[in-house]
Amino acid sequence: MKKQKIIWSGTLIAALLLTGCSSSMETQQEEAQGNPVAIESPETAESKGDEIEQVEPEPILVEEPKEPTIEEIKQTIDLSVKPNEVGKVMVLMYHNIGEEEKTWTRTPENFRRDLETLYEKNYRPVSLKDYVRGEMDLPAGMTPFVLTFDDGNENNFRYLETENGWELDPDCAVGILEAFRLEHKDFDPQASFYVYGSRPFRQEELIGKKLQFLLDNGYEIGNHSWGHDDYTEEKYNDSQAVAESLGKNVAFLESIIAPGSITTLALPYGHRPKEDSARLALIDGSYEGTEYENIAILNVGWDPDKSPYHQDFDPYSIHRVRGSEMNVDNVGLYNWLANFDKHPSQRYISDGVVEVITVPVEKFELLGEEYRKGEEWVDRVYTYSFE
Numbered sequence: 001m002k003k004q005k006i007i008w009s010g011t012l013i014a015a016l017l018l019t020g021c022s023s024s025m026e027t028q029q030e031e032a033q034g035n036p037v038a039i040e041s042p043e044t045a046e047s048k049g050d051e052i053e054q055v056e057p058e059p060i061l062v063e064e065p066k067e068p069t070i071e072e073i074k075q076t077i078d079l080s081v082k083p084n085e086v087g088k089v090m091v092l093m094y095h096n097i098g099e100e101e102k103t104w105t106r107t108p109e110n111f112r113r114d115l116e117t118l119y120e121k122n123y124r125p126v127s128l129k130d131y132v133r134g135e136m137d138l139p140a141g142m143t144p145f146v147l148t149f150d151d152g153n154e155n156n157f158r159y160l161e162t163e164n165g166w167e168l169d170p171d172c173a174v175g176i177l178e179a180f181r182l183e184h185k186d187f188d189p190q191a192s193f194y195v196y197g198s199r200p201f202r203q204e205e206l207i208g209k210k211l212q213f214l215l216d217n218g219y220e221i222g223n224h225s226w227g228h229d230d231y232t233e234e235k236y237n238d239s240q241a242v243a244e245s246l247g248k249n250v251a252f253l254e255s256i257i258a259p260g261s262i263t264t265l266a267l268p269y270g271h272r273p274k275e276d277s278a279r280l281a282l283i284d285g286s287y288e289g290t291e292y293e294n295i296a297i298l299n300v301g302w303d304p305d306k307s308p309y310h311q312d313f314d315p316y317s318i319h320r321v322r323g324s325e326m327n328v329d330n331v332g333l334y335n336w337l338a339n340f341d342k343h344p345s346q347r348y349i350s351d352g353v354v355e356v357i358t359v360p361v362e363k364f365e366l367l368g369e370e371y372r373k374g375e376e377w378v379d380r381v382y383t384y385s386f387e
């Protein structure tokens with residue numbers, strides 16, 4: 001709710017009272033802003049001989065047009081798109097973009113086709129942060145997905161040396177995403193890049209330029225440990241060893257980019273320590289004065305994850321889908337696209353407004369308790385039926 005605008009006037013002795021009717025409110029607002037309001041000044045009153053007490057200046061309240069209520073917003077939602085904000089979300093996992101298609105490598109052509117296919121099927125990228133915070137702002141009828149790249153290989157983000165200086169390689173992941181952005185105005189490629197060690201994206205002299213480009217253009221940089229560390233190794237049952245592995249990487253990155261930028265983690269190999277105390281160090285900790293805190297932890301991929309409003313959503317164990325062709329293990333992007341084509345009711349579909357969570361009535365019970373019963377959300381959940 002916007003605050004009322006208060007205009008103070010030093011010598012005014014009358015306050016303009018406004019009624020609730022919106023059409024007359026507009027007229028009065030125009031008067032208040034544009035036309036002088038005739039006001040008797042204290043001097044004039046005295047010269048008439050009237051006894052007047054010193055009057056404190058009073059504020060004039062000018063109400064702005066009222067924002068729609070939650071109930072009014074609900075009435076604007078287009079139910080024909082069958083919004084389902086407790087449906088599943090794909091977090092796509094890529095590694096390399098390269099000439100030959102392999103298990104962990106996608107060719108530039110195939111990656112472009114992935115984006116085009118997703119686009120045509122009304123999937124739109126959201127950042128991992130917005131996903132885990134439940135702050136995905138998409139037009140009605142669109143399905144969010146998250147793009148992630150592990151390992152920070154050079155083929156993710158490469159500059160080519162040309163006569164005109166350094167130019168973005170059109171066949172690296174960032175080059176493909178930036179070209180796709182230019183061709184599709186309603187597709188903001190907010191990918192997350194999970195990097196490790198002292199040479200993210202490899203071209204040493206360009207590390208700072210690349211990291212800053214990512215942050216300036218809506219991408220995210222995430223933690224992939226300092227040494228691509230395997231947390232099932234015995235030594236990582238000590239929480240301090242985990243803190244060193246993660247904190248060292250954050251310290252290095254924060255020596256180049258703004259502190260506080262690294263808030264998500266992709267587990268190398270998808271592995272976690274066995275000990276609970278060491279597992280907790282994946283979420284937050286500190287190493288030699290560098291503190292880190294992760295709001296999301298990514299596993300290696302096999303299936304879509306839940307809506308952030310789902311009662312079983314766990315931001316510290318996010319499932320991913322492999323950015324690959326249909327494969328026999330049913331873990332690839334095209335397996336899941338086919339699955340959602342066949343079962344569209346499983347898919348998260350946006351209602352187009354951020355103020356309200358819209359779900360088919362039969363899925364209401366899947367929502368987390370805070371959305372079903374919590375004070376903040378209870379009036380902002382909208383259920384409907386297609387019967």
Ligand SMILES: [Zn+2]
Nearest residue numbers: 150151268269
């Ligand atoms: Zn990795």
